Amino acid sequence: xxxxxxxxxxxxxxxxxxxxxxxxxxxxxxxxxxxxxxxxxxxxxxxxxxxxxxxxxxxxxxxxxxxxxxxxxxxxxxxxxxxxxxxxxxxxxxxxxxxxxxxxxxxxxxxxxxxxxxxxxxxxxxxxxxxxxxxxxxxxxxxxxxxxxxxxxxxxxxxxxxxxxxxxxxxxxxxxxxxxxxxxxxxxxxxxxxxxxxxxxxxxxxxxxxxxxxxxxxxxxxxxxxxxxxxxxxxxxxxxxxxxxxxxxxxxxxxxxxxxxxxxxxxxxxxxxxxxxxxxxxxxxxxxxxxxxxxxxxxxxxxxxxxxxxxxxxxxxxxxxxxxxxxxxxxxxxxxxxxxxxxxxxxxxxxxxxxxxxxxxxxxxxxxxxxxxxxxxxxxxxxxxxxxxxxxxxxxxxxxxxxxxxxxxxxxxxxxxxxxxxxxxxxxxxxxxxxxxxxxxxxxxxxxxxxxxxxxxxxxxxxxxxxxxxxxxxxxxxxxxxxxxxxxxxxxxxxxxxxxxxxxxxxxxxxxxxxxxxxxxxxxxxxxxxxxxxxxxxxx
Numbered sequence: 061x062x063x064x065x066x067x068x069x070x071x072x073x074x075x076x077x078x079x080x081x082x083x084x085x086x087x088x089x090x091x092x093x094x095x096x097x098x099x100x101x102x103x104x105x106x107x108x109x110x111x112x113x114x115x116x117x118x119x120x121x122x123x124x125x126x127x128x129x130x131x132x133x134x135x136x137x138x139x140x141x142x143x144x145x146x147x148x149x150x151x152x153x154x155x156x157x158x159x160x161x162x163x164x165x166x167x168x169x170x171x172x173x174x175x176x177x178x179x180x181x182x183x184x185x186x187x188x189x190x191x192x193x194x195x196x197x198x199x200x201x202x203x204x205x206x207x208x209x210x211x212x213x214x215x216x217x218x219x220x221x222x223x224x225x226x227x228x229x230x231x232x233x234x235x236x237x238x239x240x241x242x243x244x245x246x247x248x249x250x251x252x253x254x255x256x257x258x259x260x261x262x263x264x265x266x267x268x269x270x271x272x273x274x275x276x277x278x279x280x281x282x283x284x285x286x287x288x289x290x291x292x293x294x295x296x297x298x299x300x301x302x303x304x305x306x307x308x309x310x311x312x313x314x315x316x317x318x319x320x321x322x323x324x325x326x327x328x329x330x331x332x333x334x335x336x337x338x339x340x341x342x343x344x345x346x347x348x349x350x351x352x353x354x355x356x357x358x359x360x361x362x363x364x365x366x367x368x369x370x371x372x373x374x375x376x377x378x379x380x381x382x383x384x385x386x387x388x389x390x391x392x393x394x395x396x397x398x399x400x401x402x403x404x405x406x407x408x409x410x411x412x413x414x415x416x417x418x419x420x421x422x423x424x425x426x427x428x429x430x431x432x433x434x435x436x437x438x439x440x441x442x443x444x445x446x447x448x449x450x451x452x453x454x455x456x457x458x459x460x461x462x463x464x465x466x467x468x469x470x471x472x473x474x475x476x477x478x479x480x481x482x483x484x485x486x487x488x489x490x491x492x493x494x495x496x497x498x499x500x501x502x503x504x505x506x507x508x509x510x511x512x513x514x515x516x517x518x519x520x521x522x523x524x525x526x527x528x529x530x531x532x533x534x535x536x537x538x539x540x541x542x543x544x545x546x547x548x549x550x551x552x553x554x555x556x557x558x559x560x561x562x563x564x565x566x567x568x569x570x571x572x573x574x575x576x577x578x579x580x581x582x583x584x585x586x587x588x589x590x591x592x593x594x595x596x597x598x599x600x
Contacts, residue, residue, distance in 0.1 A: 077110035091471035109503030129170035150265030168219035180210035189246035207469035298321035319385035339374025350398030455487035548585035
């Protein structure tokens, strides 16, 4: 089975805003953010220029992994409100031109899900093969497994934490007689159940899904994930046949695979192992600590000395191989990733976010990044561990709990930033030179210029290996509109000789920061500068 690589038209102009629901806005003063709280803030989201939402899991759960341990896919968790509240959010968002994606967790459920509770019974039943079970309680496997906790004489395979048994999508390579084929009735039944979940919410007005651990479904799959790709093609084809305008973004991080599988978008994820990062990590998180330190070698750290070349070496091959299949999307941050602040200062963050919002693909802005919310070292909450510091309450104003909740401070899901200088929407809105104002400008310009939108082309103009500057061209398919983006994150001026002849002196910048000198064939970029320069289109 193949996918035709067609995508909803609305994605071309989409700018997403990711919301961690328990931390965004508490409408009922219980200390936890909720669905009505998101609905109440839709005008703010629209004011940013964001026209799409991704909401982290809001379904019934024991919350051992902050809702990624789902116990009922079709029921909103009581602490967030009701199904009716979520449907109302869809309705109100659509009225404001905002699409809404929910978070789908297809690889595992909570151990408290009724499917699993039934599956672990000794007597065979319709859910016996919904999860991956070995032949005996003492029969383990190379994958993480749990034995000795159910009445069934078997151990079960895990997909993440101990509380998250893996759903059965089959094994590509089988070396035990308890392993099913991806084409087995058991694996087909699991796929159908997940398609039914997607249909349920799409019928209620949801516009699609972000898919958690999308590449984890078929076990013992090859490096190129052929069987996982095949089953996603099947599932997404079934859903999109009924809901052709639905959109899907994968937590996969290998765009050519994810987009071949039928996803519309794949995230450029923040990966770092053994002190070495991928291209995205090298841009703004090239450090083993999320807090300020002298060892930060991030490209956007002013004193790092790093060139953009290492990022490009990672990014460009992936972009070139996937650009005709769908969107490879930049994120400002997410619920699993350290925030840019306080490790990067405001000027450094302005440059980083300007790049993320002017690259190809569909950008995702994590709540609070637009005001410079800080990563904080906090005790783990609901399985967050080091991720907890990026999940703190949104900072709205200077009132109690920074406007997040009217509950007492000891009731809050997580403590708000206690620093007197903690940025808020209210305080940032008063500054014409604030990060918030900068983000709004860039998103507005993205909306005005088709070349800057998701489908716009990308070509590298300059990235010296012994310099800090970077320049690239965004353009429409017919080259009728071209926009030059250039930046210098260093503390010194740099002169860029461009790799192609461009009519630089014929246009005026529509956005800049720092000192920028535009000449006929060169740019001189001052310290920590950024330039957005529309160019004349190519005449046929």
